[in-house]
Amino acid sequence: MPSLTPHSLDDLLVVRPGKWTLVVIVHLREGTMRFNELRRDMGDVPQKSLSAALRELERDGFITRRAYATIPPRVEYDLTELGRELLDVADALHQFALRNRHAVRSARERFDRAGADAATGRN
Amino acid sequence: MPSLTPHSLDDLLVVRPGKWTLVVIVHLREGTMRFNELRRDMGDVPQKSLSAALRELERDGFITRRAYATIPPRVEYDLTELGRELLDVADALHQFALRNRHAVRSARERFDRAGADAATGRN
DNA sequence: CTGTATCCCGAGAGATACTG
DNA sequence: CAGTATCTCTCGGGATACAG
Numbered sequence: 228m229p230s231l232t233p234h235s236l237d238d239l240l241v242v243r244p245g246k247w248t249l250v251v252i253v254h255l256r257e258g259t260m261r262f263n264e265l266r267r268d269m270g271d272v273p274q275k276s277l278s279a280a281l282r283e284l285e286r287d288g289f290i291t292r293r294a295y296a297t298i299p300p301r302v303e304y305d306l307t308e309l310g311r312e313l314l315d316v317a318d319a320l321h322q323f324a325l326r327n328r329h330a331v332r333s334a335r336e337r338f339d340r341a342g343a344d345a346a347t348g349r350n
Numbered sequence: 351m352p353s354l355t356p357h358s359l360d361d362l363l364v365v366r367p368g369k370w371t372l373v374v375i376v377h378l379r380e381g382t383m384r385f386n387e388l389r390r391d392m393g394d395v396p397q398k399s400l401s402a403a404l405r406e407l408e409r410d411g412f413i414t415r416r417a418y419a420t421i422p423p424r425v426e427y428d429l430t431e432l433g434r435e436l437l438d439v440a441d442a443l444h445q446f447a448l449r450n451r452h453a454v455r456s457a458r459e460r461f462d463r464a465g466a467d468a469a470t471g472r473n
Numbered sequence: 474c475t476g477t478a479t480c481c482c483g484a485g486a487g488a489t490a491c492t493g
Numbered sequence: 494c495a496g497t498a499t500c501t502c503t504c505g506g507g508a509t510a511c512a513g
Binding site: 243245246288312317319323331334339 | 353354355366367368369372373376377392393408409410411432435436439440442443444446450453454457458461462
């Protein structure tokens with residue numbers, strides 16, 4: 228089995244997603260979303276970042292983009308089948324993060340406190 | 351359930367890991383590893399990057415670090431219980447990437463070809 | 474052997490303004 | 494409404510040199 232490396236380009240999106248990549252995926256869980264709808268849902272994401280994330284996800288086949296030449300214009304985004312599989316993985320990640328939030332938080336505090344003590348020169 | 355956002359700091363490591371973070375985790379699968387052992391195994395990772403990844407993983411409680419004041423010095427790294435759970439998630443990610451490598455690759459080619467055609471002005 | 478200290482660089486993030 | 498175009502800035506990555 229090929230080993231996990233950041234240089235395996237095809238894996239890049241998954242191994243080291245952009246800041247908003249997975250956030251988009253999970254927000255498409257319920258179905259079709261429009262641009263500004265996503266934007267509101269996701270909180271304070273800059274237009275440029277959202278637009279970039281959407282384009283990359285479309286390029287890689289995780290979402291579809293349907294544009295209607297109406298006035299005002301309308302663009303709809305949806306998960307593809309592949310996108311729904313990515314959603315499963317993103318969910319696993321999310322669940323793991325939620326489960327272990329507190330453990331990580333207190334581990335950090337312990338570590339930082341120990342470092343602070345060492346820096347003080349005491350002990 | 352809290353929604354997934356990049357601003358949830360506790361989730362950061364998991365939602366958006368550093369370039370080498372998960373690579374370290376999977377390479378610790380077999381058990382105790384020393385610094386240069388990891389380095390060789392992982393391929394061409396700069397010392398600084400590996401060192402930084404290890405420190406962050408230790409800080410967050412995913413690995414342990416044991417230093418021996420011998421000459422030459424020796425430092426051993428191991429997964430914690432939490433780290434082994436992260437390994438499971440990393441594996442899921444890795445498997446997903448491997449399974450869908452070709453699909454993503456060809457999706458990209460289609461997308462780029464379409465873009466190139468559009469740019470050429472033909473069609 | 475196992476690191477830390479610098480320096481440099483590019484990619485990505487964000488703010489702002491403008492367009493079809 | 495749904496973007497693109499700039500511009501700036503920070504952060505992380507990588508190379509190199511040095512240290513305990």
